Amino acid sequence: MAEQLRSEQFMQQALDSWGGAVYRLALSHTRCAADAQDIAQDAFLSLLKSTVLFNDDEHVKAWLLHVTTNRCREYHRSAWKRKVDTMDNLEPLADRAVGDSALDELTEHPVWTALAQLPEKLREVVHLHYIEGCPTDSIAKILDVHPATVRTRLFRARKQLRDVLDPEPRATREKKGVSRETQSF
Incomplete structure (x- = not known):
């Protein structure tokens, strides 16, 4: 057939x-x-x-x-x-x-380098959420995980990216008056 x-x-x-x-x-x-x-x-x-x-x-x-x-x-x-x-x-x-040239520009960007340092599970949720614009419920279906798992991975990924992109310790940032709410991350 x-x-x-x-x-x-x-x-x-x-x-x-x-x-x-x-x-x-x-x-x-x-x-x-x-x-x-x-x-x-x-x-x-x-x-x-x-x-x-x-x-x-x-x-x-x-x-x-x-x-x-x-x-x-x-x-x-x-x-x-x-x-x-x-x-x-x-x-x-x-x-x-x-x-x-677009691919070269992408791979040389500091965020691309920072994303490469994330574990695969965190990198894929960041990509699907921020690059492709998928809501967490859709990501959960795509990855066969619970929506809460996706939200947890996003939280952990943002924290790791923040630490990689801004290596200055958080306590030092807060002393300088840069709170989490005022950061453009």
Whole structure:
């Protein structure tokens, strides 16, 4: 029996609407443009072959982000990732060869560097909440966790980011009169 694939129009709309979000999420997880492209392509191939009936556009977006997260986790657990030396020092050269100045600008930003220091569980909730604009309930469904877990991870991630981006001890900031409410974080 032949597989029933989704229509070209449906796939084009999904790619136009959420291709960037899927790629950014994969890039946030893998920290490598080539691996992120592979994972994004795999997520859209899964959508093409999927028989899931979607309720609305938000359902498609949540499904794609969920599949992308799972593919990223599979990537990190794979034997390839564990056993192959990736030559991380050559990766920036490969990215620059593509000539994508926006990608270069993103990876050189201090927030990108700070996000790289977060554990994966914290980094993914920060990305989904602040970059993709997903509410905590949606993130909980995407990651298969409780909404309270998402809120806790966001709290911990913000604290760690604050400490990384502003290494001055909190007590010193408070003595100088910079309270938490006045910080532009």
